Amino acid sequence: MDLVELDFFTTREKLATREINCKELFETYLQRIDKGAHLNAFISVFPENGRKRADEIDRKLASGKAGKLAGMILGVKDLISVRDELTTCGSKILSNFVSPYDATVIRKLNAEDVIIIGKMNMDEFAMGSSNENSFFGAVKNPLDVDRVPGGSSGGSAAAVAGNLCMTALGSDTGGSIRQPASFCGVVGLKPTYGRISRFGLVAYASSLDQIGPVTKSVADTALLLEVMSGGDKLDSTSAHVAVQKFTAALGQDVKGLKIGLPKEYFSEGLDRQVADAVSLSADILKSAGAEIIEVSLPHTEYAIATYYILATAEASSNLARYDGARYGYRVPDVVDLEDMYVRSRTEGFGAEVQRRIMLGTYVLSAGYYEAYYRKAQKVRTLIKHDFERAFQTVDCLLTPTAPTTAFKIGEKIDDPLTMYLSDVYTVSVNLAGLPGISVPFAQDGAGLPIGVQLIGKAFDEETIIRVADFLERNADSNS
Amino acid sequence: MKYEPVIGLEVHIQLLTESKIFCSCSTKFGAEQNTHVCPICLGLPGVLPVLNEKVVEYAIKLALATNSRINKRSIFARKNYFYPDLPKGYQISQFEEPFCEFGRISIKVDGEKSREISLTRIHLEEDAGKSVHAESFVSKDETLVDVNRCGTPLLEIVSEPDFRTPKEAAAYLTRLRQIVRYLGVCDGNMEEGSMRCDANISVRPQGQEKLGVKTELKNMNSISSVEKALDFEIERQISVLSEGGSISQETLLWDANRNVAEPMRSKEYSDDYRYFPEPDLVPVEVNEDWIDRVSQSMPELPLAKKQRFVQEFALPEYDAQVLSEDRAIADYFETAAQKVADKKAVSNMVMGEVLRVIKEQQLHVKDLKITPEYLSEIINMIDEGAISRNIAKKVFNRVAETGTAPRVIVQQEGLLQISDTSALEATLDQVLQENPNEVQAFLNGKEKVIGFLMGQVMRATSGKANPRSVNALLRKKLADLKS
Numbered sequence: 032m033d034l035v036e037l038d039f040f041t042t043r044e045k046l047a048t049r050e051i052n053c054k055e056l057f058e059t060y061l062q063r064i065d066k067g068a069h070l071n072a073f074i075s076v077f078p079e080n081g082r083k084r085a086d087e088i089d090r091k092l093a094s095g096k097a098g099k100l101a102g103m104i105l106g107v108k109d110l111i112s113v114r115d116e117l118t119t120c121g122s123k124i125l126s127n128f129v130s131p132y133d134a135t136v137i138r139k140l141n142a143e144d145v146i147i148i149g150k151m152n153m154d155e156f157a158m159g160s161s162n163e164n165s166f167f168g169a170v171k172n173p174l175d176v177d178r179v180p181g182g183s184s185g186g187s188a189a190a191v192a193g194n195l196c197m198t199a200l201g202s203d204t205g206g207s208i209r210q211p212a213s214f215c216g217v218v219g220l221k222p223t224y225g226r227i228s229r230f231g232l233v234a235y236a237s238s239l240d241q242i243g244p245v246t247k248s249v250a251d252t253a254l255l256l257e258v259m260s261g262g263d264k265l266d267s268t269s270a271h272v273a274v275q276k277f278t279a280a281l282g283q284d285v286k287g288l289k290i291g292l293p294k295e296y297f298s299e300g301l302d303r304q305v306a307d308a309v310s311l312s313a314d315i316l317k318s319a320g321a322e323i324i325e326v327s328l329p330h331t332e333y334a335i336a337t338y339y340i341l342a343t344a345e346a347s348s349n350l351a352r353y354d355g356a357r358y359g360y361r362v363p364d365v366v367d368l369e370d371m372y373v374r375s376r377t378e379g380f381g382a383e384v385q386r387r388i389m390l391g392t393y394v395l396s397a398g399y400y401e402a403y404y405r406k407a408q409k410v411r412t413l414i415k416h417d418f419e420r421a422f423q424t425v426d427c428l429l430t431p432t433a434p435t436t437a438f439k440i441g442e443k444i445d446d447p448l449t450m451y452l453s454d455v456y457t458v459s460v461n462l463a464g465l466p467g468i469s470v471p472f473a474q475d476g477a478g479l480p481i482g483v484q485l486i487g488k489a490f491d492e493e494t495i496i497r498v499a500d501f502l503e504r505n506a507d508s509n510s
Numbered sequence: 511m512k513y514e515p516v517i518g519l520e521v522h523i524q525l526l527t528e529s530k531i532f533c534s535c536s537t538k539f540g541a542e543q544n545t546h547v548c549p550i551c552l553g554l555p556g557v558l559p560v561l562n563e564k565v566v567e568y569a570i571k572l573a574l575a576t577n578s579r580i581n582k583r584s585i586f587a588r589k590n591y592f593y594p595d596l597p598k599g600y601q602i603s604q605f606e607e608p609f610c611e612f613g614r615i616s617i618k619v620d621g622e623k624s625r626e627i628s629l630t631r632i633h634l635e636e637d638a639g640k641s642v643h644a645e646s647f648v649s650k651d652e653t654l655v656d657v658n659r660c661g662t663p664l665l666e667i668v669s670e671p672d673f674r675t676p677k678e679a680a681a682y683l684t685r686l687r688q689i690v691r692y693l694g695v696c697d698g699n700m701e702e703g704s705m706r707c708d709a710n711i712s713v714r715p716q717g718q719e720k721l722g723v724k725t726e727l728k729n730m731n732s733i734s735s736v737e738k739a740l741d742f743e744i745e746r747q748i749s750v751l752s753e754g755g756s757i758s759q760e761t762l763l764w765d766a767n768r769n770v771a772e773p774m775r776s777k778e779y780s781d782d783y784r785y786f787p788e789p790d791l792v793p794v795e796v797n798e799d800w801i802d803r804v805s806q807s808m809p810e811l812p813l814a815k816k817q818r819f820v821q822e823f824a825l826p827e828y829d830a831q832v833l834s835e836d837r838a839i840a841d842y843f844e845t846a847a848q849k850v851a852d853k854k855a856v857s858n859m860v861m862g863e864v865l866r867v868i869k870e871q872q873l874h875v876k877d878l879k880i881t882p883e884y885l886s887e888i889i890n891m892i893d894e895g896a897i898s899r900n901i902a903k904k905v906f907n908r909v910a911e912t913g914t915a916p917r918v919i920v921q922q923e924g925l926l927q928i929s930d931t932s933a934l935e936a937t938l939d940q941v942l943q944e945n946p947n948e949v950q951a952f953l954n955g956k957e958k959v960i961g962f963l964m965g966q967v968m969r970a971t972s973g974k975a976n977p978r979s980v981n982a983l984l985r986k987k988l989a990d991l992k993s
Binding site: 110111112118120125128130131132134229230231232233234236237238264265266267268344345347348350351352354356357358368372392395396397400404 | 549552553554555556557558559560561588590592594597598599600653655782784785786789790791792
């Protein structure tokens, strides 16, 4: 088996026994990035710094002083700050922006000796479900280059699936980790809101954004989550709750677990093959001793509308700082202040970002605030209550991740409303602040991967990691 | 027709915390441009604000001092607008659910009864930076931005439209400034902008309930400017209305050089700040414990101090008022009065001499060379009869100039009072001998000449003679001559 096919969990044994070293590993991935350039998964690659780090960590491994993630070759979605590197957010307006500081997650991961290989392409400011909205061009699905990898963390999912890096960080505001993970056949976790510090994550919608891992295995996800979790003095919304040993949830059975199937998630618009995959996974869990219970999340139909009001409202404010005044793109030959603002932002932002800024500005405007923003906040509370009620009877929920498998590049780009429906099964999780994981479980007739989603109680990533790991072990035989 | 003005004030005070409201940068005034900055107050992509608890503590102090009702839970909101000195494109402020509400501040205008002004709310927010246009180092078509001030903590104190005259507004600002200085939460310097005031003003026919259309006045850099600007605007509004015109709702800028208020460059649309709850911060939660702790660290406030001075030291109202105006002066007085029996004498010296020196030399109390301990020493020396009141003034000035202890100055300059009658006797005899006419006049019943004779003795002793001793001895000698 090719080295780059392995997850970190397996590779670390080889690194520990010195069967391979970080330097070789890193060079192998650099070659893969070259070969996979057509996927357009990376915005920047760090060969020099990466080599230095690989040498350094090889020495640490030799002296037995290496960190938990020593030798993990990690890609970082280009909206997480890595000191002295570009942080473009996939946008023209930040195409020249070099961040002077490390995000909290980067600080934590570096302390455990990851090697950052580069920054990944993404939908501009994390707005999109196909990775076609990037200033740096669309990302291609490594399993079928005519298809999208999903979005917005499309670069992260494509790079992991295409073996251009071992693991990656993504961010998930409405499904941006889980949906591309499903489209590319990799594992993607959106942790509980507050589980991981957002300091250094460029905000799209602050009350929904979370950083999470995109990996080849549930085990790698568990490892990364252990390192990244925990309260942070630099993020007031981070939660100071105990961090479980998530790797302890690996290799367990599912006997006695109560798993809910929300009936609203199996309605119109759901691809037959995806529905069958979820049913199959339910059957396997059942035969392994789990109890499958149908539950109801009655406000599901309002989730997309609620999401697009709240997320765009926050985005319209979060993106106000990109005005050409202090950093980032500024048009030449400015006439006056308003001219600088209008033209820098018109030229600097892509169409989808402009659409969402306008939507968000509208819903916060005098006279519309009550009807849209305030109403949406109330619905958000109802959606949260739906989950709380369901979790009184079940330990976690099993659902499709996305209604379809990866669609064709260009297929939905001119139809934003259809595109928005790609997130129909993922946005509620963000609105309720819950953890959700997508694990590859089956393939459709065309051989495209189908992911299933597990949704957990707040701060109970343990249970969904346990079930996802079980499904991962039992997936191959059924596809 | 007679018109009645209706005025409400919005005051911003910069808090004297060491660091900014949402990051750890220094708030120190006057640093080189753009040096007190970090990714957070620069609003770089990806940063988050974290509330400085000291700001909440200061807000609790002001809330307690104004009898405001502190909300156990208040929330931050974003006020969205574009301006180059506002790095995030929004200001973090409070909108719905402010920090505290329903406060009161008592004011007194000369010759009128004191009355209470109601406060609508006090809320927390961050300051913006400064845009620099008209400076020598800025070219004509450029604007430079100094971000140092970004994130300096502010409290905004919003009054009800309770003022009916510009004098009341000025009295309120004076009182508010006194309170924030007493609390040590703000230096109250309107010239430097650490305290800023905007005024909303309208006029209505006397007796009418409905409010008139208001204008907003900005850019007043002193309390007297506020008063002048309000006077100006009241007159303008009344004259417009009297001529059948109408007032348009707009913002006017006060020009202190020309004493006029003129409309800001008008925008055709009204500002829509699109306030919404700040998702990057959690609600501010203040429990009883915290309030109790702050309450125990509260200094005595001006009114309470004044009353205590009257009761404890038996000072006249006027003295207590003057002494309690400034906390540092009040503390100076109290320290000096500690070791002196005659409190009124201390009050006289502080109000007369100390305040004079402060004013003449433009000093801060803490920089006075004459310490409160030295002042009590001087007063005690008068009491003991060691120096006369006249000499005391001289000693005071010498101490204030040099910082040398009063007893040392008295010693060095030989200013000790002569109370010993035997030492005075010779001088007295000489004065009587040299002024036979006056002596005769006294003996003929012209008692007043005794003053002249005393003056002669004082002159001969360079003022060191104890006037009481001289008086007694002189009367005794003259009585002897009579018989």
